[in-house]
Amino acid sequence: MSSSDNRSEYRKKTCVQAFAADLTDSLDIKCIIRDVSNGGCMIVASQLHELPDLIQLIPEGFDNPLSGKIVWRKDKMAGISFLAEDSGEILDRLNEYYMDIFLKSDADEPVLLECLARPLGYSDRLAKYEPRSK
DSSP, X not given: OOTTOOOSSOOXXXXXXXXXXXXXXXXXXXXXXXXXXXXXXXXXXXXXXXXXXXXXXXXXXXXXXXXXXXXXXXXTEEEEEEOSGGGGGHHHHHHHHHHHHHHHSOTTSOXXXXXXXXXXXXXXXXXXXXXXXX
């Protein structure tokens, strides 16, 4: 952690696809989780301005959403603070999910994460997702 960084927890750099949704589940926005800790994460998306402050975040590989609060926004980036008690295991859950993918893959073939079956929560959102026109 740099001296100018006032985070209290280590952040792991990631590139995980996810959906951010409002609490009524009427708005889904595709996003990328760029870094994550047990207490929060940073997401990148082109339509962050459409999201309210309280959101659900559904990372690829998760069946259930994580509750969070957007604590800052800048251009196409936002910082999320996790609200749910079960979010403390997010790093372990992401590591486990991707480790399972790599263990099941053929060592001689590249792993194409886009082609793998996604858990129900993420795949349902992906199936109904329609990009919003600008």
